[in-house]
Amino acid sequence: MNNIIPVKVARAEMITPLVRHFTLRAVDGLPLPVFAGGSHVIVSMYADERVIKNPYSLLSDPADTGSYGIAVRLQEASRGGSRYMHEAVRVGDMLEISRPVNLFPLDTLARKHLLIAGGIGITPFMSQIHDLKRRSAAFELHYAVRSLANAPFAQHLLNENPGRVHLYADDQGERLDLDALLGDQPLGTHVYVCGPQGLMNGVRAAAQRSGWEAVSIHSEAFTAPIAGAPYTAVLARTGQEIEIGPEQTLLEAAEAAGIYPNYMCRGGVCGVCETRVLDGQVKHLDHYLSAEDQATHQKMMICVSRAACERIVIDL
Amino acid sequence: MPFPIKSKPNYCLLAADWTGRHHILIGQGAGSEAMLRAARQLVAAAAPVEIHFNSDQADTALIDELKGLSKASSITSVTIYPHARAVLSHLAEILDTARMGSRFYVAGSEAFLWDVTRIAARFGVDPIVIQREATGKDGRNVYCIHCKTTLTNVTTNIVQCPHCHRHLLVRDHFSRFRNAYMGVCADAEVPGERPPVEEIAR
Numbered sequence: 331m332n333n334i335i336p337v338k339v340a341r342a343e344m345i346t347p348l349v350r351h352f353t354l355r356a357v358d359g360l361p362l363p364v365f366a367g368g369s370h371v372i373v374s375m376y377a378d379e380r381v382i383k384n385p386y387s388l389l390s391d392p393a394d395t396g397s398y399g400i401a402v403r404l405q406e407a408s409r410g411g412s413r414y415m416h417e418a419v420r421v422g423d424m425l426e427i428s429r430p431v432n433l434f435p436l437d438t439l440a441r442k443h444l445l446i447a448g449g450i451g452i453t454p455f456m457s458q459i460h461d462l463k464r465r466s467a468a469f470e471l472h473y474a475v476r477s478l479a480n481a482p483f484a485q486h487l488l489n490e491n492p493g494r495v496h497l498y499a500d501d502q503g504e505r506l507d508l509d510a511l512l513g514d515q516p517l518g519t520h521v522y523v524c525g526p527q528g529l530m531n532g533v534r535a536a537a538q539r540s541g542w543e544a545v546s547i548h549s550e551a552f553t554a555p556i557a558g559a560p561y562t563a564v565l566a567r568t569g570q571e572i573e574i575g576p577e578q579t580l581l582e583a584a585e586a587a588g589i590y591p592n593y594m595c596r597g598g599v600c601g602v603c604e605t606r607v608l609d610g611q612v613k614h615l616d617h618y619l620s621a622e623d624q625a626t627h628q629k630m631m632i633c634v635s636r637a638a639c640e641r642i643v644i645d646l
Numbered sequence: 647m648p649f650p651i652k653s654k655p656n657y658c659l660l661a662a663d664w665t666g667r668h669h670i671l672i673g674q675g676a677g678s679e680a681m682l683r684a685a686r687q688l689v690a691a692a693a694p695v696e697i698h699f700n701s702d703q704a705d706t707a708l709i710d711e712l713k714g715l716s717k718a719s720s721i722t723s724v725t726i727y728p729h730a731r732a733v734l735s736h737l738a739e740i741l742d743t744a745r746m747g748s749r750f751y752v753a754g755s756e757a758f759l760w761d762v763t764r765i766a767a768r769f770g771v772d773p774i775v776i777q778r779e780a781t782g783k784d785g786r787n788v789y790c791i792h793c794k795t796t797l798t799n800v801t802t803n804i805v806q807c808p809h810c811h812r813h814l815l816v817r818d819h820f821s822r823f824r825n826a827y828m829g830v831c832a833d834a835e836v837p838g839e840r841p842p843v844e845e846i847a848r
Contacts, residue, residue, distance in 0.1 A: 441770030515746045518770020541667035541693075541747030545772050 333429045334374070335362065340397060342421050349450065349482045350416050353390075354398045357424060361395035367458030368434035368522075368550070371398065372596055374426040375414045380578070380586060384411040385552075385596055387524075388430060389456035389483075393464070398427070401482055403450040409555065409577045431594055434524070434550035436461060441518030443469040444511070446533055448525020449476065452483060454550055455524065459491065470494050472511065474529065477501040508536035522548045551599060555579045556615050561637040565589065565646045566608055580605075580632040584646060591632060591646060598634035605632045610642030651818040657759070657780040660684035660751045667693050667747030670740065672733060672762055674700040676782030677753030678708035684751050685715050694722040698740070700733040700754075701726050734761055741769040750776040755784040757798065760825040773822070786846075788816050789826035796826050804832050804843045813840055 341353035356362050365388060375382040390399035402415040419425070434454050436443060443462060445455045452473055462469045471494060475481035478499050487495045498504040512521065512533070521542070523533040530549050537547050557576050563583065564571050574583040581603060584591055594602040598616030607630050614624045616631035623629050630644070660680050662669075669688050673681040681699060688695045701709045709726060716724040727733040750771070752762045759778040766776060785801035793810035806813050807829065814829035821828065833840045 439767070439770055439772075512746070516769075517741055517744045517746060517748060517766075519746050520770075538665070541665055541749075543665075543772065543775050545774055546746065 334426045335429060337362075337398070337425050337427055339419060339421050339423045339425065342419065345401070346480050346482050348404045348480060349401050350404075351399065351401045351482075352415075352419075354400065354425065354427065355396065362398055363429055364395060365392050365430035365457075366432050366435055367392055367461035368436060368454045369430035369432040369457065370434075370454070370595075371400070371430050372428040373400070373415070374428075375411060375418075377410055377414050377418070380582065382409070382411045382414060383582070383596055384415075387434075387453035387457070387550075389453045391460040392457055393460065399456075401450065401453050403482075409557065433595055433600055434522070434548065436467075436522070437520045437546075437548070438465075440520040440546075441468065442516060442520070443467060444515060444519055444521040445469060445471045446506070446508075446521065446523040446525070446529070447471065447473045448523075448529040449474070449480070450482065451523075451525030451529070451550075451552065452487075453524075455522070456483060456487070458522075459487075463491075470496065472496045472498070472506055474498045474506050474525070475500065508532050509539065512536045512542065513540045520546045520548060522550075524550045524552070527551070551597065551617060555596075555598075555634045556636075558613065558636045559640075561639065562641045563637065564609075564641065564643040566643055567646060574636070579634060580630075580636070580644075584632070589646060593633055596633045598631050601631070603631055603633045604629055606645035608643040608645055611638040612636075612642070613638040651820075653820045653822075654818045655756070655760075655778070655820055655822075657756075657778050660753060660777050660779045662687040662691065663749045663777070664691070666749030668744065669693060669695040669749050669751065670744065671695070671697045671699075671751045671753075672737065673698070673752065674730070674733065674754030674758045675703045676755070676784075677758075677779065678704045678712065680753035680779045680781055681751075682708060682711055682715075684753070685712070685721065689715070689718045689720055691720050693720075695720055696722050696740075697724045698733050698736065699724070699726050700730060701728055702730045734765060737762060737765050738768075741766060741771065744769075748775075751779075752776060753779040753781055755782050756780045757784065757787045757825060760822060763822065764825060786816065787824075787826035788814065788829040789821065789824050790814055790829045792831060796824070797829065800827075800829075801845055802843050803846050804840055805829065815841075816846065 336357040337354040340355045345351045370385045370387045372383050372385050386400040402412050404416050405412045498506045523530050560576050572583050572587045592602050594600045601618045612627045612630045613636045615634045715721050752759050785799040788797040788800045790807040795809040803816050812831045815832035817828040819828040
């Protein structure tokens with residue numbers, strides 16, 4: 331709904347058993363928007379019964395306006411988005427993407443950038459590394475993977491960035507020692523982490539133990555909305571009632587009913603979709619509201635959170 | 647109450663930040679009392695504490711007390727610099743080898759506080775990890791926007807630029823980049839017609 335760019339799938343290839351790499355080009359042949367490394371786009375997928383919208387980091391060179399690259403990991407407990415991207419999308423198909431949004435920018439005044447990736451969390455760093463090299467900035471990438479066979483783009487990154495990429499394969503017993511890494515960095519280093527929740531928590535905790543201030547710690551969570559019990563939402567402005575299915579978010583249900591609330595990240599981190607709750611209890615699944623706000627049950631992030639009861643009344 | 651002009655800096659009383667892994671105190675002149683106060687709090691720190699102080703125009707009794715702190719086990723070093731710029735020159739060396747987890751406590755004139763902050767910024771240190779306590783009676787640095795001269799120790803609201811001779815209105819807009827308040831021609835429309843000269847509080 332907001333600034334959609336129709337794109338065509340120019341290439342699609344499996345680069346590991348679970349990861350599919352797509353190259354997207356604008357349908358109208360015009361240049362795609364320039365973006366800063368760390369940006370993502372929201373891909374709209376028109377599956378049989380519903381529209382699925384998932385954010386995917388742009389991994390291509392931000393200066394390349396001819397095409398965008400994204401990589402999708404097939405999630406076992408998928409709501410359908412990654413499965414759709416793996417099984418239903420073919421080369422030549424059209425997709426709709428949003429304009430790029432950046433919630434994970436580099437801090438350009440940093441003296442050194444420490445990039446820590448876990449699995450598919452490598453994607454935002456790939457576009458950032460293009461920007462870092464263009465600026466001749468100091469950086470290191472520490473990339474933790476389950477196995478070398480499941481290490482998307484690892485060989486490419488090692489080849490392109492000799493001496494700056496460190497790979498840790500779990501099945502080889504290689505461990506990233508976060509306390510050792512974060513305990514001895516020069517002043518002015520910023521750390522960026524993207525990957526599973528455990529890795530992100532680990533980096534934050536290690537950084538705090540070593541006395542890093544919060545402004546130097548950056549993270550991007552790839553949280554897919556969590557399923558839950560179905561419930562009814564009453565849209566107070568019109569009195570309309572909508573049903574939210576177990577695999578569906580309130581935002582998606584509203585859109586399916588022809589109502590288009592504001593949103594940006596669809597991942598519970600940016601705050602744009604905050605909606606007032608007039609009645610009912612909320613099951614908060616976001617990373618945006620403070621604990622105090624969550625306790626009041628007067629606000630919810632409709633892109634990820636759910637009702638904790640059967641019926642909720644919201645200001646929409 | 648915060649100043650209506652957002653860029654006008656606010657200062658604090660130096661206070662130990664126990665989340666730090668290394669405490670670095672830097673001071674000058676009238677900042678000796680603040681430096682002592684902060685150092686005495688940090689004596690209880692498990693992390694190393696180093697003190698760098700420019701004694702030019704400082705109270706000698708307080709300098710002696712600072713030197714005496716080096717006997718405390720947690721205070722790793724107390725270095726006294728006799729010359730005004732010496733501590734700033736040494737600062738770059740300190741920053742080059744310092745690690746993440748360091749905290750900075752600075753006390754001295756306003757101009758000194760921002761000299762330190764600007765040098766630290768070259769090393770990627772965010773101003774938020776530097777505590778600044780403004781001390782002493784020094785006036786403002788004022789930047790003449792017309793001829794780009796920086797005047798020092800300005801204590802009045804109108805001051806004459808020694809280079810271009812314009813009479814400047816000293817505004818509360820402060821540039822961290824230039825370490826100076828904005829000075830703009832006070833009588834551009836009708837030369838000679840200026841507001842009365844008044845003393846300004848820092």
